[in-house]
Amino acid sequence: MTFTTANEQNAAIIDGKSMAEEIMSRIAFEVKRMKESIGKVPGLAVIMVGQRRDSQTYVRNKIKACEEAGIKSMMTELPDHCKEDEVLNALSRFNEDPSVHGILVQLPLPQHLDEAKILDVLSLEKDVDGFHPLNMGNLALRGREPLFIPCTPKGCIELLIRSGVEIMGKRAVVIGRSNIVGLPTSLLLQRHHATVSIIHAFTKNPEQITCEADIVIAAAGVPNLVRGNWLKPGAIVIDVGTNPIEDPSCEHGYRLRGDVFYEEALRVASLITPVPGGVGPMTIAMLLSNTLDSAKRAYNFT
Numbered sequence: 001m002t003f004t005t006a007n008e009q010n011a012a013i014i015d016g017k018s019m020a021e022e023i024m025s026r027i028a029f030e031v032k033r034m035k036e037s038i039g040k041v042p043g044l045a046v047i048m049v050g051q052r053r054d055s056q057t058y059v060r061n062k063i064k065a066c067e068e069a070g071i072k073s074m075m076t077e078l079p080d081h082c083k084e085d086e087v088l089n090a091l092s093r094f095n096e097d098p099s100v101h102g103i104l105v106q107l108p109l110p111q112h113l114d115e116a117k118i119l120d121v122l123s124l125e126k127d128v129d130g131f132h133p134l135n136m137g138n139l140a141l142r143g144r145e146p147l148f149i150p151c152t153p154k155g156c157i158e159l160l161i162r163s164g165v166e167i168m169g170k171r172a173v174v175i176g177r178s179n180i181v182g183l184p185t186s187l188l189l190q191r192h193h194a195t196v197s198i199i200h201a202f203t204k205n206p207e208q209i210t211c212e213a214d215i216v217i218a219a220a221g222v223p224n225l226v227r228g229n230w231l232k233p234g235a236i237v238i239d240v241g242t243n244p245i246e247d248p249s250c251e252h253g254y255r256l257r258g259d260v261f262y263e264e265a266l267r268v269a270s271l272i273t274p275v276p277g278g279v280g281p282m283t284i285a286m287l288l289s290n291t292l293d294s295a296k297r298a299y300n301f302t
């Protein structure tokens, strides 16, 4: 396997971390302004079921980001084997609490819990993840506006816009069609007037579709799936994939790899996000931004 050297590299790196930091400092400023003007701050509640290590890390990062921005955070942790009613009760309490403006149920939930039923109960006005079917439906419908746009897809578009990419009229390919990432990303790209193709696990010869794309957004959860020869020269690549790969030399025994074969793609693409440091930090910034918007709406604060 060959790896690129600095002078073989064509692509510029999209620095999601520093873009997210910029957004976070604007959010912190707005939270401070809200506190000083009306004595209120936004509140985010998190419900976590079970002890998945990846979920624990994601939740920890979200809570830490809230603290840094001055957003109040609350958390309910339930054991893996908890009853559905316990989750629904926690959800109802947060639905009714006026100091909570955003609720997120960390997914995936354990198999025995009915994810759809739980998300249906979440108050539409506090659905900062944007997964409620009404928010998702409004995202899909022309002429309708969802109250919230899912954070990772919104972060992908933000990365493109902040990198100066014109989305309108471009050919875009989304790899993956999950409710959380792939589907809303394809809807959002269409809202920005891209021509969108979707690749999933049953797509035959996906490389024939990706190699015509100006923009590729990879969200399959398959490390190194997108090879250099899948890409059109000059393509813009957003890598959502966050896949732990065993590596005893790393501190936690694993390192993160994207869905894109980064070293190969660097030589073909014109712009690319790294993993980590691309989509991940932007997702958290979008969550806080949605929570701030929700609080502003609740307090009629402009």
Ligand SMILES: NC(=O)c1ccc[n+]([C@@H]2O[C@H](COP(=O)([O-])OP(=O)(O)OC[C@H]3O[C@@H](n4cnc5c(N)ncnc54)[C@H](OP(=O)(O)O)[C@@H]3O)[C@@H](O)[C@H]2O)c1
Binding pocket: 152, 175, 176, 177, 178, 179, 180, 181, 182, 199, 200, 201, 202, 203, 206, 219, 220, 221, 222, 225, 240, 241, 242, 243, 279, 280, 281, 283
């Ligand atoms: N950075 C972030 O903030 C962030 C946030 C969320 C997720 N992620 C990462 O994004 C990745 C996707 O997450 P997800 O929740 O959307 O995963 P998911 O629910 O497992 O969905 C994966 C999607 O990829 C498709 N797929 C799987 N293997 C494929 C293949 N070989 N070729 C083409 N398509 C394939 C599946 O197709 P079918 O529908 O046909 O099964 C499915 O639609 C994961 O690595 C996850 O960790 C990152």
